[in-house]
Amino acid sequence: MDANGRSCSSETQSEEEIDLRRGPWTVEEDLILINYIANHGEGRWNSLARCAGLKRTGKSCRLRWLNYLRPDVRRGNITLEEQLLILELHSRWGNRWSKIAQHLPGRTDNEIKNYWRTRVQKHAKQLQCDVNSKQFKDTMRYLWMPRLVERIRAAAAASSGANTTTTSPTTTHHQIYNNNSDVITGQVLSSAGSNNEYGVSQINASFTPENSSTAGSSELSVGTQVSPVSDLTDYYNFQPNNYADNFHASQVNYQESLTSPTGYFNQGLDFEAIEQNNMWLGDGDVSDNLWNVEDIWLLQQ
DNA sequence: AAGGGCCTCAACCGCGTGACT
DNA sequence: TAGTCACGCGGTTGAGGCCCT
Structure with a gap:
């Protein structure tokens, strides 16, 4: 089941089979990722990306989370x-x-x-x-x-x-x-x-x-x-x-x-x-x- | 106002490593 | 032992914003 209650049935689907998105993340994608991690936790990024319904690589999800979405990320100028x-x-x-x-x-x-x-x-x-x-x-x-x-x-x-x-x-x-x-x-x-x-x-x-x-x-x-x-x-x-x-x-x-x-x-x-x-x-x-x-x-x- | 150059930073890429089978 | 996978790291790229002319 993904964050929206859908079952994650594409575990074996390769990245090539998915029309992967690249470039800047949208607000909707961010929310999906945040919600999914809130419910399921981090880790296993490739399957996380699939199960969350994100058309992103696991790598991309991990990077977005670690560098931007994590709640403890400190924004602003370097002191x-x-x-x-x-x-x-x-x-x-x-x-x-x-x-x-x-x-x-x-x-x-x-x-x-x-x-x-x-x-x-x-x-x-x-x-x-x-x-x-x-x-x-x-x-x-x-x-x-x-x-x-x-x-x-x-x-x-x-x-x-x-x-x-x-x-x-x-x-x-x-x-x-x-x-x-x-x-x-x-x-x-x-x-x-x-x-x-x-x-x-x-x-x-x-x-x-x-x-x-x-x-x-x-x-x-x-x-x-x-x-x-x-x-x-x-x-x-x-x-x-x-x-x-x-x-x-x-x-x-x-x-x-x-x-x-x-x-x-x-x-x-x-x-x-x-x-x-x-x-x-x-x-x-x-x-x-x-x-x-x-x-x-x-x-x- | 326009456009060219520069700067910043989010995102991507390739590779190394370790865990697991 | 070899193969596969997930993850993490460091290097690089490119879009967008800013500044200057």
Whole structure:
């Protein structure tokens, strides 16, 4: 019996015998699939497709359900926190999208893959280097990720400043990665802006470049006195032998990551000069304007 | 207003893997 | 052991929307 009470008599019918539909799903198809799964559960997608009366392959049904119709699928923009996590996990696992997606609740591997290809690979292309090259990985690790941390901190500070009547600690969950690449899931009690056991400030997960009035300079306009220059120079004015000391409180634990195998960023780079060249001051999406292409290439020479 | 280029993302495709017979 | 099937993964495609000229 299918979701509409009809008997499923076409178990042996091959896909070739059915006039299979392709392309975008209709609302009616979605409803059929949702209702069928609600009554019968997931799994055995080929027979599910037949029994539900959907002229789709099992694969197509599975994909539609997992990537779109599942109730726990999280729609909307990738948050800064999620972006940081994606970059971190990708640096460890590479294109293991499903594995990465497991650590971003509600996000699908397809969504993360699309994010990576459309946002991250775009910058590799702009830099005229391979996304898997050491140059690009170092650029991501030493420039982009600290910048994301800074923006997350700024967002947290902005939200705390905008909500000064709330002084009680808030509870957040963080997944942080130790040096063995193991996931540590922590329930963190902290006031906004304070440090926690993982050395990570409380993060306003709802903040996105898109839902801020305008990413970049605008986040400073809500009363948050976060200077991208001064804070970033704290981050980046590390010397080869003391950078770990300069990179601790309120930041994701990047001490391990800060050893650049290729040395591109271990040679006392003048990040303040980079700041003054307006490298970080893009006013668009956080993933845009993160670096000036010519500056990066000059740095790498 | 039009159209061309670019970007995003849903959907498809091919392949690998594991379970089962 | 070989064959089949279901499932999942990563890569790719293409439609539609947006932006710029």
